[in-house]
Amino acid sequence: MATSGTSDRSEPPPIHRLIEVHLDEASLSTYSRDVEHERQVAIYDLLQQNVFEVVGMDRGPYRLTLSVAENRLLFDIADHQHQQCAVFGLSLSPFRRLVKDYFLICESYYQAIKTATPSQIEAIDMGRRGLHNEGSELLRARLKGKVEVDFDTARRLFTLLCVLHWRG
Template identity: 45%
Template sequence: MSEEAATTQHLLAITLPEGVVPHSPYAQADREQAVADLLSGNRFDPAGLPAGPYRLHLDLREGRLWLDIRDAADRPLHGLALSLSPFRRLVKDYRMVVEAHEAAVTADSHDSRVQTLDMGRRGLHDEGAALLRERLDGKVATDEQTARRLFTLICALHSRV
């Protein structure tokens, strides 16, 4: 990738649908951190579209993840729908681990329990990011960190289903 492409092929904004309210303050903080981290550095390179940067509107529609890719002026460029079926187990497991982690931190559990849950969460993030990159292959190129943060947002969207 050229140096110019490396600086333009990224997300400058991400929008989630109105009414996506995380089930806890911990989940809200997780979502906000994912968005902040995503916008501070990411690689998002949709195949066949003009050079970025891009705005991404994420939503769930009819059981699918909808990626509405737009230009910097928020004009629609391309819509991409991905089946959520391959993500269902990971999203369910991720939510269970996040809830257990939140409960452990709130209950001031032993550091070893919190660390174990955090390792499990990281493992699910890795698996979710790899699956997302696989599902986006040939459509949108991302780096691992971008995919991890997008997976967090997929889980946040799923919480309203």
């Protein structure tokens, strides 16, 4: 799920970044080792390098908790002193088809790496990355006016959206 992409911004100011990311345990369901691995990698990569600027605020760096409730992806954002800065939800409806297709192609990818030829794996992976990029751009568009993120940060956040959406 989480793969590297091309960054579209230089090093962010220290306040325009995430220093903690949590997924609400109540929002998580049982999922595979592959999904757990993707969650861990996405959070690790996100904390290593990200651009996360809450529009209209300079209270970062930020702490983010993601959860799902009533078909919404909830962003609970606090500052470095644990003071709440913003809470908002994004409807998951615009992501539904994309996430479903992404899960299907990920399952195909995980099966292919066991038995397929390198060229078959590469073709599936290209499709997987394409859907991931599409989801990342949709997430960036849905966050516009609330939080500004670069492409790589959006990719990792889309991975976490998928983990929270997983009903394996």
